[in-house]
Amino acid sequence: MSGNIDDFPVKKTPAQWQDELSPMEFHVLREKGTERAFTGHLYMEKQNGIYCCRGCGAKLFSSESKYESGSGWPSYYTPVDTSAVKEYTDKSHGMVRTEVVCASCGGHLGHVFPDGPHPTGLRYCINSASLAFEADNSKTID
Numbered sequence: 001m002s003g004n005i006d007d008f009p010v011k012k013t014p015a016q017w018q019d020e021l022s023p024m025e026f027h028v029l030r031e032k033g034t035e036r037a038f039t040g041h042l043y044m045e046k047q048n049g050i051y052c053c054r055g056c057g058a059k060l061f062s063s064e065s066k067y068e069s070g071s072g073w074p075s076y077y078t079p080v081d082t083s084a085v086k087e088y089t090d091k092s093h094g095m096v097r098t099e100v101v102c103a104s105c106g107g108h109l110g111h112v113f114p115d116g117p118h119p120t121g122l123r124y125c126i127n128s129a130s131l132a133f134e135a136d137n138s139k140t141i142d
Contacts, residue, residue: 007086007106008102008103008104008105008106009104009105010055010056010058010104010105010106012105014030017029017030017055020055021054021055022129024129025054025055025129025130027129028107028108028127028129028130029053029054029055029102029105029107029108029109029129029130030055030107030108031108032092032099032108033108033127034110034127035073035127035128035129036072037071037072037073038072039072040073040074040127040128040129041128042074042128042131042133043072043073043074043128045063045066045074045133047063047133047135047136047137048063048064048135048136048137049062049063049133049134049135049136049137050062050063050080050133050134050136051063051066051074051076051126051131051132051133051134052131052132052133052134053102053104053105053107053109053130053131053132054107054129054130054131054132055102055105055107055130056102056104056105056107057132058084058102058103058104058105059080059081059084060079060080060084060085060102060109060126060131061074061076061078061079061080061124061126061131062076062080065077065078065079065080067116067117069116069123069125071123071125073110073125073126073127073128074125074126074127074128074131075116075123075124075125075126076123076124076126077116077117077118077119077120077121077122077123077124078119078120078122078124079124083103084102084103085100085101085102085103085109085124086100086101086102086103086106087099087100087101087112088101090111097111097113098111098112098113099111100112100124100126102130107130108127108130109124109126109127109130109131110124110125110126110127110130111124111125112124112125113125
């Protein structure tokens with residue numbers, strides 16, 4: 001988790017998170033882990049719907065902003081609302097990147113990069129393990 005726990009409205013102990021999340025979900029959301037590229041269960045999801053935080057259920061991304069980036073992780077060019085996520089400088093692994101976390105619970109989602117498509121030019125590269133998908137079942141996206 002990034003930031004101070006007091007920065008986020010949803011507060012749980014590590015034990016509570018471990019009880020509610022799978023080991024991979026806990027690793028990604030609470031320990032800033034990542035899943036291997038091309039292995040996430042939502043990477044190839046094509047249905048219309050909303051991608052929510054797996055930790056707290058907050059609405060984060062829409063299928064309307066999802067696109068195939070070739071990175072191996074679900075990618076979006078914008079969150080559902082700019083207040084849905086928070087961004088922090090991540091200097092781990094010898095790189096400087098921008099970490100993206102859920103604004104409600106502080107769970108690590110992934111990173112955002114300035115190489116995405118129009119209209120934003122951003123690529124939110126997000127771990128499937130950090131997301132739950134709520135399909136609207138009306139049609140599929142291209």
